[in-house]
């Protein structure tokens with residue numbers, strides 16, 4: 001038995017999901033003739049109360065398209081220093097859109113409306129880049145699965161409105177935030193101009209992300225997707241996994257979060273561990289005591305077929321997911337308890 005907690009992207013399609021793929025009705029999605037893709041896009045647009053949605057092969061491409069839709073070359077996006085668009089999309093913001101990032105020094109990937117207001121360059125001061133977009137991530141990845149306070153997101157929206165800025169949500173793990181808080185998809189749809197969501201993380205699909213927004217902003221999205229090389233043909237076989245996951249894998253996310261919290265409890269009692277970050281969703285980030293050798297710790301776990309990931313500076317990460325079973329969970333807790 002291999003216990004792989006490196007990421008929630010390691011899941012494989014379930015039997016039911018494979019069945020949904022085999023029986024999917026498909027067509028050429030570049031001509032918008034794939035009924036499964038069209039159904040998935042319509043369903044997500046409706047869920048968020050927006051006009052349109054567009055299927056993308058990856059979350060990075062959906063975010064990159066959003067950046068392009070909201071900005072012109074030379075302009076600036078405000079985001080946290082931990083943001084995925086800044087740290088983990090290969091420099092795409094500058095490569096694809098010719099924009100720079102104004103980084104906020106936030107808390108676990110989150111910041112305040114006040115910090116946003118202070119980061120906006122005065123539009124008539126032509127020496128500095130024109131601020132055109134604010135981007136937030138929920139849950140935060142590098143911030144350890146933290147969930148935003150919705151009231152703060154509303155206050156940031158007010159700042160965006162006042163200064164005529166776009167507002168994009170990287171909701172790769174928004175599903176985990178929704179499972180943990182009282183807000184609905186429609187609440188998020190009302191607040192943001194564009195939202196990207198991943199199907200390939202908590203929901204357990206093999207690939208796929210969707211960008212959601214109203215018609216005025218989304219009308220250019222399909223061209224940008226084509227330019228980025230993201231126009232796909234009979235991709236309904238994949239969209240069918242998304243439809244299946246929305247029916248079957250949303251409600252179970254609370255299970256992942258329960259398990260993450262239980263892992264955190266055990267880690268907190270281990271003498272070799274200095275600190276466990278607060279656990280809100282399915283991500284556990286913890287720091288080893290400085291005298292503990294990280295690679296030795298990782299090796300002792302991998303000798304027991306347990307795989308987790310190092311994040312540098314003696315910090316490590318575990319992510320719970322659909323393929324992390326109750327049996328694996330018991331086994332992991334036993335190994336940690338006896339470490």
Ligand SMILES: *Cc1c(COP(=O)(O)O)cnc(C)c1O
Pocket residue numbers: 057058059060061063084085137139140141170172173198200209
């Ligand atoms: C995973 C992730 C993405 C998208 O990643 P892809 O691997 O390109 O699908 C975007 N934002 C966040 C916060 C993520 O965790």
